[in-house]
Each structure stands twice: as C-alpha cells, then as structure tokens.
Amino acid sequence: MPPKPVPKTKPKRGIFHKFKGNLEAIIVGVKYFFDPERFTLVYPKEYTKLREGYRGFIVLIKDKCIHCASCARICPASAMKMIRIPQKDPKTGKTKMVMWPVINYQRCIFCGMCVDVCPTEALYHVPYHDVVYENLAEMDIDLESFTKPPEYKTAKEGIPVRYVIDEEKGLVKVPYKEGEEK
Amino acid sequence: MNWIELIIKIIIWPPLWQLIVLGLIVPLVVVIGILWFERKTAARVQRRFGPLHVSPQLGGALQLIADLMRYAFQEVIIPKTVDKGVFLLAPLTALVLSIVPLVAVPFTSVARWWPIPMDYSVLISLALSTVSAIFIVLASWASNNKFSIIGGMRESYMITAYEIAIIISILSTAAMTLSYNFVDVVNAQEGWKWFAVLNPLAFLAAFIGVLMATSGFPFEIPESENEVVAGPYTEYSGLLYGVNMGAAYIKRFVYSVLITLAFFGGWLPYHPGTGFLSGYLYPSIIVVVKATILMAIFSFLRAVYGRYRLDQALDFAWKILFPLALFGLGLGILEAYLGLI
Numbered sequence: 001m002p003p004k005p006v007p008k009t010k011p012k013r014g015i016f017h018k019f020k021g022n023l024e025a026i027i028v029g030v031k032y033f034f035d036p037e038r039f040t041l042v043y044p045k046e047y048t049k050l051r052e053g054y055r056g057f058i059v060l061i062k063d064k065c066i067h068c069a070s071c072a073r074i075c076p077a078s079a080m081k082m083i084r085i086p087q088k089d090p091k092t093g094k095t096k097m098v099m100w101p102v103i104n105y106q107r108c109i110f111c112g113m114c115v116d117v118c119p120t121e122a123l124y125h126v127p128y129h130d131v132v133y134e135n136l137a138e139m140d141i142d143l144e145s146f147t148k149p150p151e152y153k154t155a156k157e158g159i160p161v162r163y164v165i166d167e168e169k170g171l172v173k174v175p176y177k178e179g180e181e182k
Numbered sequence: 183m184n185w186i187e188l189i190i191k192i193i194i195w196p197p198l199w200q201l202i203v204l205g206l207i208v209p210l211v212v213v214i215g216i217l218w219f220e221r222k223t224a225a226r227v228q229r230r231f232g233p234l235h236v237s238p239q240l241g242g243a244l245q246l247i248a249d250l251m252r253y254a255f256q257e258v259i260i261p262k263t264v265d266k267g268v269f270l271l272a273p274l275t276a277l278v279l280s281i282v283p284l285v286a287v288p289f290t291s292v293a294r295w296w297p298i299p300m301d302y303s304v305l306i307s308l309a310l311s312t313v314s315a316i317f318i319v320l321a322s323w324a325s326n327n328k329f330s331i332i333g334g335m336r337e338s339y340m341i342t343a344y345e346i347a348i349i350i351s352i353l354s355t356a357a358m359t360l361s362y363n364f365v366d367v368v369n370a371q372e373g374w375k376w377f378a379v380l381n382p383l384a385f386l387a388a389f390i391g392v393l394m395a396t397s398g399f400p401f402e403i404p405e406s407e408n409e410v411v412a413g414p415y416t417e418y419s420g421l422l423y424g425v426n427m428g429a430a431y432i433k434r435f436v437y438s439v440l441i442t443l444a445f446f447g448g449w450l451p452y453h454p455g456t457g458f459l460s461g462y463l464y465p466s467i468i469v470v471v472k473a474t475i476l477m478a479i480f481s482f483l484r485a486v487y488g489r490y491r492l493d494q495a496l497d498f499a500w501k502i503l504f505p506l507a508l509f510g511l512g513l514g515i516l517e518a519y520l521g522l523i
Binding site for chain 1: 223226227228229230231234482483485486487
C-alpha cells in the first residue's frame with residue numbers, strides 16, 4: 001500500500017508578514033554592517049593552518065623502500081610509476097636493475113592510497129599544498145626530488161589562521177596559536 | 183582681478199551653479215564615493231572585503247578611480263546594425279534631461295538665488311524628472327538587439343508603475359502645505375517637523391518608487407545581468423556606457439534631492455542669509471549632504487535584497503505602492519485639515 005500523500009500546508013501569514021520579513025532582513029544587514037565577521041582569506045598575508053593528517057604532497061623515504069611496487073599498483077590515477085635504475089649490490093658486487101617509485105603530479109589526485117598501502121611506511125604526506133611549478137614537465141617528479149619535501153615560499157610569509165564553526169556566528173576565521181589542539 | 187570676479191560671477195549664476203556644479207560635478211564626486219560605499223557595504227554585509235588590493239590604506243577607494251579611467255579610455259564600439267544617430271544621441275540626451283529637474287529645485291529660500299521663479303516648482307521638477315526615462319527606451323530600441331529590447335520593454339513597464347507613486351507621494355507634501363512652491367514646503371517643516379515623520383506613508387512610497395525608478399537593487403529588473411545582459415545598455419561600451427550609468431546615478435541624485443526637500447526639511451536647521459556664502463553655498467551643501475545620506479541608504483539596500491521578478495515588481499507597484507501613495511496623500515490632506523502642520 002503506497003503511503004498517503006500528505007498535503008503541503010502553507011505557514012500562516014498575517015497582514016504584516018511581508019513588512020516584518022523585510023524589516024528583519026534589513027536589521028540583519030545593519031547588524032552585519034556594524035559588526036562584520038569577514039572570512040575572506042587574504043592569501044599571501046594569511047594562510048590556513050592545516051590539520052594533522054592532511055594529504056598534501058608525497059615524499060619517499062629511500063632507506064625504507066623495499067621496491068614492492070604496491071604503491072604503483074594501487075594508484076587509481078596511474079600517477080605513481082616504478083622506474084628501473086641500475087644499482088650495485090654491496091654484497092655480491094654485481095650491477096642489477098632496481099625498481100623505485102616516482103610520481104607525476106599532473107595525474108595525482110592526492111587520495112593517499114599509496115601512503116596507506118606501503119608496508120614499510122616509506123611514503124608520507126607533507127602538510128601543505130601550495131607549491132608552484134613553472135611548467136607541466138616539472139610536475140613529473142624524478143627519483144632525486146621525490147625523496148625531498150617540495151619547496152614552498154608564499155605560505156611561510158603569512159599569518160597562520162584556522163576556520164572554526166562558532167555556535168552563534170557560523171564559520172569564523174581565527175588566528176592559529178602554536179601548541180593548540182590538533 | 184576683473185577676470186576673476188567675472189568668472190566667479192558666472193559660476194555662481196544660479197542656473198549654471200545648479201545645472202553644472204550641483205547637477206554634474208557634485209554628482210560625479212558623490213557617485214564615486216557612493217559606488218565605493220556600495221561595494222564596501224555589500225562586502226561587509228556579505229562578510230567579504232570588497233575592493234581592497236589597489237590601496238589597502240584607503241580601503242580600496244582608488245579602485246573606483248581605476249574603473250572610471252577604464253570606462254573613459256575603452257574603445258567605443260558602434261555595431262553596424264544599430265540606428266547610429268539615435269544610438270549616439272539617446273544616452274547623451276538622457277544624461278542632460280536627468281540633470282534638468284534641478285533647474286526647478288530651490289536650494290535656498292532667498293529669491294535672488296533661484297534659477298526660475300519657484301511658484302510651481304514641485305510640479306515642474308516632477309514633470310521634468312519623468313522625461314529622461316523615455317530616452318532609455320529609445321536607446322534600447324536603437325540598439326537593435328534582443329536583450330536591449332527586452333530591457334527597454336521592462337523599463338517602460340517600470341516607468342508606468344513607479345511614476346504615479348512618486349508623483350502622488352511628493353505631491354502629498356504640496357497638499358499638506360496648500361502650495362506648489364518647494365520653498366513653502368521646506369519652510370513648513372520648520373522646527374524639525376519633517377514630513378518624513380509626519381507623513382511616513384508618502385515617504386515610504388516615494389522611497390520605494392525612487393528605488394524602482396533608478397533600478398535600485400530589489401528592482402534592478404531592466405538591467406538584470408543574469409537574464410538580459412545589461413538590459414538597454416547591452417550594445418554600449420566604453421564612455422557611452424559610462425554616460426548611461428552616469429545618467430542613472432544622476433537621476434538617483436536628483437530624486438534624492440527632491441525627497442530631501444519634500445520630506446527631510448531641505449536646508450532647514452540652517453536659515454539662509456542674503457550673501458552667496460550664507461544664502462546659497464551653505465544651504466546647497468546641507469541639501470547635498472542629506473541627499474548623499476539618502477543615496478547611501480539606497481545603496482545599502484543592495485546588500486540586503488535579492489532581485490524581484492518583473493511580474494512581482496509590477497504586482498507590488500500596482501497593488502501595494504500605488505494604494506500606499508494614495509493613503510499618504512489622504513493622510514497629508516487629513517493632517518492639513520486638522521492643522522497639524
């Protein structure tokens with residue numbers, strides 16, 4: 001048996017309903033005019049302090065890597081790839097090809113699956129995302145620069161801020177203090 | 183020295199003073215300030231910053247100068263399909279005709295500093311203020327563009343809706359004072375008996391009517407950006423577009439001056455003397471400041487309201503605003519009969 005249709009009821013409106021609504025809107029406007037709570041991020045002068053666990057750029061710790069290629073296999077955007085690099089084995093002295101992961105940031109969607117899947121925790125995220133590349137070819141990272149955190153300049157010059165949800169005012173921008181909760 | 187005296191004499195000649203200085207130069211300065219105020223107010227209410235990066239110390243005020251320069255130096259494109267003569271003349275005529283009502287507006291009570299005799303000034307200025315809207319419709323027709331024509335039709339619908347409300351509500355002050363003379367209307371408000379307080383219905387009708395007349399924000403229907411590109415001004419570019427916008431803002435300024443005189447006591451806390459400074463300059467400044475505050479209130483409403491649809495606005499105009507103006511007229515006549523004024 002289908003549910004019975006419930007007739008929509010209009011809220012009761014008095015004679016002065018429209019006038020009252022207009023007046024309320026103007027009062028809210030005046031309130032904000034005298035006490036504006038701006039949440040625009042003035043970017044180079046301010047930047048959002050990101051929370052711990054933020055999935056930013058990915059860095060490889062070379063010593064921990066066991067060349068298993070799990071990261072390349074799980075990558076949904078095919079951004080992570082394994083490359084073969086000739087390397088000397090210290091025990092036998094023979095040269096053999098070793099696989100290393102590299103990343104292409106043109107394709108990366110920052111899902112963090114490679115970091116999660118890594119059995120030795122050789123990959124980690126850096127907690128920032130504002131890095132500037134001059135051309136597309138630069139975004140295809142080689143092994144040497146994959147082992148170092150990418151350099152960034154702009155965000156270091158500003159004040160760290162954080163957005164919090166206030167009970168009365170909604171979304172509010174507050175300056176971040178060192179040693180605050182995570 | 184004779185030259186300087188002559189130039190000063192020409193400048194303070196009442197028709198020139200009122201049409202060029204008070205009608206063109208003062209509104210230009212006021213409009214730049216009001217545009218800045220409008221953008222900053224909308225930003226404050228909507229929790230943004232507005233123009234900021236051009237001059238952070240001045241709150242981004244130089245942004246407006248930059249915009250003005252952009253309009254002044256942009257190329258004026260005249261499309262092949264337009265009716266060229268009318269296309270060029272219509273905005274200029276609208277600009278001139280939007281200033282003209284100031285000729286019948288007294289800025290002082292001294293007869294020496296009036297451009298024309300003020301016996302029927304309420305009627306004359308109201309009649310002149312309605313002319314310029316026709317040329318906006320003409321500009322839209324000459325543009326030969328579907329968006330322009332839709333905008334022009336909307337404008338013509340709006341003209342018929344707002345004109346009656348404004349005229350009746352300002353004429354209610356004439357009914358209250360039993361005189362068509364603006365000087366009598368202002369002098370009757372002696373001792374802070376402002377007609378905005380005595381007759382709030384007529385004031386409200388005139389206020390909303392002016393918002394509709396000048397495409398103020400709840401009624402920004404002819405130029406609504408997301409429906410018809412820029413309404414009647416779609417084909418205009420560069421300086422001609424600036425002239426169109428200037429005409430709209432000067433119209434708003436002139437209506438603000440009319441409302442200031444009719445409802446806010448004009449120059450009144452001050453009593454004009456006979457010389458130029460005390461008899462003409464100071465009262466003019468008082469009237470302009472009051473009109474500017476009124477314009478600021480108009481532009482504050484932009485931050486609060488969304489836009490009405492055309493049918494909603496016309497519905498509002500004919501079913502609420504027009505009766506409101508009539509009630510204002512009735513209230514004015516009643517107050518005059520009871521001798522409250």
